[in-house]
Amino acid sequence: MTQPRKRAVVFAYHNVGVRCLKVLLAGGVDVALVITHQDSATENIWFESVLSLCETESIPYLTPIDAKGADLAEAIRAAQPDLMFSFYFRHMLPQAILDIAPAYNMHGSLLPAFRGRAPTNWAVLHGATETGATLHEMTVKPDAGAIVAQQAVPILPDDTAFEVFGKVTVAAELALYHVLPSLLAGSAPRTPNDLTKGGYFGGRKPEDGRIDWTKPAQEVYNLHRAVAPPYPGAFTDVGPRRYVIERARLQNGNVQGLSPGLAVVDNAILGVCGDGRALVIHSLLADGLRISPAELRAQLAEGQA
Template identity: 75%
Template sequence: MSAAGITVATPLRHPARGRRAVVFAYHNVGVRCLKVLLAGGVDVALVVTHEDSANENIWFESVVSLCRSEGIAYTTPADAKSAELLARVRAAQPELMFSFYYRHMLPAELLAVAPAYNMHGSLLPEFRGRAPVNWAVLHGADVTGATLHEMTVKPDAGAIVAQMEVPILPDDSAFEVFGKVTVAAEQALWRVLPTLLAGTAPRLPNDLTRGGYFGGRTPEDGRIDWQLPAQQVYNLHRAVAPPYPGAFTDVAGVRYVIERARLGKDTCEQISNVAALSLPPGLAVVDNCIFGVCGDGRMLTISALSADGAAVSAQQLHSRLAASASGQ
C-alpha cells in the first residue's frame, strides 16, 4: 500500500533480534550494506530510498526490490528535509541510523533523531563529497576504498568507524573500481557491526586538513581536451567509461563517445607511435585503427567508438574525417 509517498511492503521477516534502525540507502552499496544489517540481526524499521530516474542509465541493483522481498517498510520522498519524512523517521523510534549511498544530505533535525553512520566510497579524508570513485580514477589514484563514519551536518566530516581499501589498477575503469568499493563497504560494515551495535566501535580522527571536497559530475564533464597529456585523457576515459556517459569529442557537429580504449603497447599503437608525432591532437585513423592523439604526442588506442548510440568503424571515421578536412 502507498500514501503520501510512503510504501509499506507486506511483512515477511521474523520478529526483530537486534537494535532498531532506519536506513537511507540506494545503489549497489545500499543493497549490499542493507543485507549486512539484516544478516547481523538489525531490526530495520524503515528504509528511505529514491525513485529511479527515467533519465538515468539504471545499471545498479534496486533497494526497493530488496525491501519488497524482505518485507521492509520503505519510502521514496522527493525531499529529505520534509516534515513528513522527519515525522516518519521519529515514529520508527530508531536506536541507530545508516546512510548507504543515499543521494541527499540529511538535515540536522534528522541527524538528531539517533546516532547516524554513513558509508562513503573513498578512504576518508581523501575524495570527500560527490562521485568519489570517479574522482579517484580521474586523478590517477592507485588506491581507494570505503569508509564508515559518523554523520554530521558537514558532509564526510565525522569520526571514522571503519575503513577497507582496494587497489585501482592502471587500466581499471570507474565501473570496475566501484565494484571493488561495493565489496569493501560490505566487508567494512560486517567487521565493525558487532562493536557498533554494542556501542564499543572505534572512533578515529578524520583529518580534514588532508584531501578535499569534490562536487558532482555531469555528462558535459566528459568532454576531452586533446591538448592534455595522454595519461590525463586516459584517466578521464576510465573515470566516465560506460555505464557512465563516457568521454567524448565533437568533430564537425558529430559527438563521438569513446566506449573502450587503452594507453599501452598493443599492436596498433606500436605500428603508429612515430606517426603520432605528425598528427594533430584529436581523433585519427592509422593502419585501419582508431587513435586519440594527445598533446604530448602519445596516443590512446580506441577499440570501440560510437556516435548517436551506434558503433563507428575505423573506415567510417576515416571517411568522415576526410570529408570534414575537405570542407564537405
C-alpha cells in the same frame, strides 16, 4: 539474558545500499524503515534496486523527493530507531533528522581523501592507485564525522571507474560486516577525520567528459577511465557528430606527424594527445552507434572537405 535487537532506519540506494542493507539484515538488525529513491527515467539504471530488496524482505520504505520535510522526520521518529545508516543515499540529511538517533554513513573513498560526490570517479580521474570505503559518523557537514571503519582496494592502471566501483561495493560490505558487532555493542572505534588532508569534490555532469586532446595522454586516458560506460563517457565533437569512447587503452611510445584529436592509422582508431602519445580506441561510438575505422576515416575526410 538475550539483548533486544537494535532497530534501525536506513537511507539507501544503488549497489552499496543493497549490499550494506543485506549486511544489516544478516547481522540481526531490525530494519524498521528504509528511505530510498525512485529510479529516474532519464538515468541509465545499471545498478541494483534497494526498493526491490525492500519488497522482497517486506521492509517498509518511503521514497521522498527530499529529506527536509517534517513528515519524513516524523516517520523516522515513529520508527523509534536506535541507529540510523546512510548507504549511498543521494540527499544530505538535516540536523532535525540527525538528532533522532546516532547516524553512520558509508562513503566510497578512504576518508579524508575524495570527500563529496562521485568519489570513485574522482579517484580514477586523479590517477589514484588506491581507494576504498569508509563508515563514519554523520554530521551536517558532509563526510566530516569520525571514522568508524575502512576497507581499502587497489585501482589498477587500466581499471575503469565502473570496475573500481565494483571493488568499492565489496569494500563497503566488508567494512560494515566487520565493525557491525562492535557498533551494535556500542564499542566501535572512533578515529578523527582530519579534514586538513584530502579534499572535497562536487558532483560531475556529462559535459565534464569533454576531451581536451592537447592534454597529456595519461590525463586523457584517466578521463576516459573515470567516465567510461555505463557512465556517460569521454567524448569529442567533430563537426556535427559527437564521438564517445567506449573502450580504449593507453598506447606505448609516441606517434609521429599527427595533430591532436581522432585519427585512423593502419586500420586502428587513435586519439592523439598533446604530448605525442595516443590512446588506441577499441570501440568508438558516433552519435550513439559503434563505428569502424573505415567509417571514421570517411567521416573525418568528409569533415575536412
